Amino acid sequence: MKVSVTTLSLKDLDVDLLIIPVGRSLARARAAQIGGPIGEALSTALMDFEGRPEETLLCYPASGRSHRVAVVGLGYLEEVTREVLRRAGAAGAHLAMKTKATTVALCLPDSEFSSEVTGQTLAEGYMLASYEYNRYKAHPDEERTITERLVLHAGTDEKSARRGAERGRIEAEATITARDLVNLSPHEKTPTLLGKMVERFGRKYGYEVSVWDKSDIEKEKMGGLLGVNRGSLEPPVMIEMTWKPGKAGNSRPVVLIGKGIVFDTGGLSLKPTKDSMDHMKADMAGAAAVIGAMEAIARLDVPLYVMGLIPATDNRPGQDAYVPGDVLRMHSGKTVEVLNTDAEGRLILADALSYAKLYRPEVVLDLATLTGAQVVALGSQVAAVMTQEDVDADERMNAVMEAAERSGDLLHPMPMYTHYADALKSNVADIKNIGNREAGSITAAKFLEHFVDYPWIHIDMAGPSFLKTGLPYRPAGGTGFGVRLLTEFIRDYAYPKKR
Numbered sequence: 001m002k003v004s005v006t007t008l009s010l011k012d013l014d015v016d017l018l019i020i021p022v023g024r025s026l027a028r029a030r031a032a033q034i035g036g037p038i039g040e041a042l043s044t045a046l047m048d049f050e051g052r053p054e055e056t057l058l059c060y061p062a063s064g065r066s067h068r069v070a071v072v073g074l075g076y077l078e079e080v081t082r083e084v085l086r087r088a089g090a091a092g093a094h095l096a097m098k099t100k101a102t103t104v105a106l107c108l109p110d111s112e113f114s115s116e117v118t119g120q121t122l123a124e125g126y127m128l129a130s131y132e133y134n135r136y137k138a139h140p141d142e143e144r145t146i147t148e149r150l151v152l153h154a155g156t157d158e159k160s161a162r163r164g165a166e167r168g169r170i171e172a173e174a175t176i177t178a179r180d181l182v183n184l185s186p187h188e189k190t191p192t193l194l195g196k197m198v199e200r201f202g203r204k205y206g207y208e209v210s211v212w213d214k215s216d217i218e219k220e221k222m223g224g225l226l227g228v229n230r231g232s233l234e235p236p237v238m239i240e241m242t243w244k245p246g247k248a249g250n251s252r253p254v255v256l257i258g259k260g261i262v263f264d265t266g267g268l269s270l271k272p273t274k275d276s277m278d279h280m281k282a283d284m285a286g287a288a289a290v291i292g293a294m295e296a297i298a299r300l301d302v303p304l305y306v307m308g309l310i311p312a313t314d315n316r317p318g319q320d321a322y323v324p325g326d327v328l329r330m331h332s333g334k335t336v337e338v339l340n341t342d343a344e345g346r347l348i349l350a351d352a353l354s355y356a357k358l359y360r361p362e363v364v365l366d367l368a369t370l371t372g373a374q375v376v377a378l379g380s381q382v383a384a385v386m387t388q389e390d391v392d393a394d395e396r397m398n399a400v401m402e403a404a405e406r407s408g409d410l411l412h413p414m415p416m417y418t419h420y421a422d423a424l425k426s427n428v429a430d431i432k433n434i435g436n437r438e439a440g441s442i443t444a445a446k447f448l449e450h451f452v453d454y455p456w457i458h459i460d461m462a463g464p465s466f467l468k469t470g471l472p473y474r475p476a477g478g479t480g481f482g483v484r485l486l487t488e489f490i491r492d493y494a495y496p497k498k499r
Contacts, residue, residue, distance in 0.1 A: 001130065002149045003123055003169045005162040006105075011036050011064060015151065016101035018066040019092040021085070021109040021122075023077040024051035030071075037064040042071065051075065053084055054091045054472065058099070066105070070095050080111045082121045083408050089125025090473035093147070097130070100145035107153040108161060115157035119164030120171075124408075124484070126150055127172035128473040133183045170299045171487055175480035177201075178285070178292035182466065182478025186263040186281045191237040191312040194262060194284070198239050198291060198310075205298040212238040220331060220355065222311070224347035227328040227338070229313040231267055231321030238352070239287075241294050241308035248305040254493060255361040256486060257352045258290035259283070259345045259368035260312030267341030268317045269324065282478060283345070285465035286367035287312065289482030296487040304494040309356060311348040315341070327429045331355055332451050337429035345370050346447050347433060353451040363396065363455040365489070366448070367482045368462075373440030375463040378412055381471070383461040383481065385411040386445040389418075392455060400457055400489055409485035411459065414442055421446045459485075 010018065018038070022030050027049055031042035038061050045059035055073035072088045072095075074080050089106065096104050106126060108118045130147055134140040154161035181189065181197075189197070195211035202209035214235040217225055222238070229236040239260070244253075261283040264271070271277040287310040294308045322328070326338045328347065332354040336347065345368050356364050374384045385404075387396050397413055404411040423435030423443045431450060435443030445458045464481040467474060474481075 001127060001147055003152070003165050004149070005119065005152045005154050005158055005165050007154055007156060007158050010034055010038060010066070010107070010153065013105045013151065013153065014065040015067070015103040015105045017068045017070060017096050017099055017104045019070050019072060019095065019104065019106045021072045021074050021088045021107065022051060023074045023080065023109070026077070027051055027071055037061040038066060038069050041069055046071070049073070054087050056091055056095055058095060068099055068101065074109060077111060082113070082117065082406055085111070085113070085118055085121040086125035086408055087472045089122040090129035093126045093129035096147050097144060102145060102148045104147050104149070105151045105153055108155060115154055115160040116164035119152055119154065119161040120168035122152065123150070123165045123168030124172045125473050127169065128175060131176055131179060131475055133180065133475070133477060135183070136185065167300065171296050171484045174292040174296035174299070174487070175483040177295055178288035178480035178483050179475070179478040181288040181291060182282050182285050184281070186314070189262050189284070190234045190314070191260070191262060192234060194260065194287070194312050195237045195239050198241065201291065201295060202241065205295050207294055207298045208242040210240040212240070221329070222331045222351035222355070223328040224330050224336070224351040225311045225313060227322045227326065228267070228315050228344045228347055231316040231318050232314050233319065234314065236311070236313035239310040239312060243294060243298050243306045245301065245303055247303040249303055249494060250305045250362060252360050252362050253305045253307045254490065255307045255309060255356045255359065255364040256290045256293060257309045257349060257356065257364060257366040258287035259349055259366070259370065260287035260310040261315055261345055261348070262312060263314040264342070264344065265316050267315045267344060268321055269340045269342040270317060271342060279466055282466035283369050284312070285369050285461065285478065285481065288478070289367050289480070289486060292480060292483035293486035293490070296483065297490055300487070300491070302490055302494050304490060306490060307359065309352045311352045313348065315344045330451070334431065334450060335429040337426040337432040339432050340434045343434045343444070346444050349448055350451040353448060353456070357453060361454050363457065364452065365400070365457045365459065365486065367459045367486070369465050370460045371441045371444050371462055374460040377441060378463060380463040380467060382410045382412050383459050383464050384414050384441050386414050386416050386442065386458045388449060388452070388456060389416050396455060396457055399492060403489040403492055404485055407484035407488045409464070409481050416442065416445060416449070
């Protein structure tokens, strides 16, 4: 989809569909302001429009260059948030699909936000709502029309709107990269194939990629990754991505780590199929989010040294599969008693977290579809976020929560009190890989905490990463959750004065 910005008069816009977001009680004033055939058509139709958030009304001017005109409600202007704007963009996209519009103009509304912010969020909402995954359909929906050109009408502040629109386009496209990876059939994203895909992305977007093979992983003594991989025919890989521009403001990296279980059967602790294993192609959604974020960071040319690490394997019950009772020696040297082979994600993340120490990172964020307990606690629209309880915990948590609020990838903090680690005590090893039924997301995070000695943020995104039923700009299937969250966090980190 091509995205551009214009300041042309609305009457001169030659598009299939013109979309005008308006607040409650302001629609008639906006119609009068526009005037001409467009304003007249709107004035007549507005008797049926209240301006509620995401409410839409379509009308057809008697003349003019815009073939159709629609208004999208924003609610009361004092209550308009970035999410309201993003959903207004999504509502416009759904109207465009309904009317088979291929060229669309979307007006930036008046709000407390700058044209840059408004342009970004409208573009994100529109593009993300337009997404459809049809790679495996012999006959894709022929009734569905894709927008070829989206024009944002910026009033007078064209430069600001253009900056926002470009950032929104890039972040949306990077999110779509992550969605495509999650939705991809497992046989097409084995660890080896995933590594090759990331190498192609690196060449395309300008970041460095190194893919370790099994012998490299063995040299690093990554017992968690190797242990989980024992049941597989396909060897594991560790994918290392590096974005280090010459103008980077940091000498020690910010590290992003994504769980890369490309398919999870549960191993010998086999999952049930319905509503469990049948969704496990999404168990690499954390890895997909990191890949998408690295794309966005490079394309936005963020002046920050950033690394991405993805330990990748599947978790199967074949070959010499690891078993409950096995004791694994991890990269850090610590030993882990395995009591459930379906608690595998934390084992591969632990090795990546331990390896990250070698770079003396300024901060590390890991993203993982780690626990079903996260879904029970917070549902499918909000991920859990945890960090060590030290003197800088509030600062880290505030930074990631602000990025979450702006991106729409919502987070909710969970506690990390010391006593939660008691559930991980083992009689035969340093720790065991599961706790009890209580506080499952927290005890998983406390397990990971054993392998970090640097500022660290853990995000458990099991629920929001893959949806059974679509939301306004998040489709059923892979959502790309985390890409825009990470990108906004990294931009804040690079430009702290703009927080």
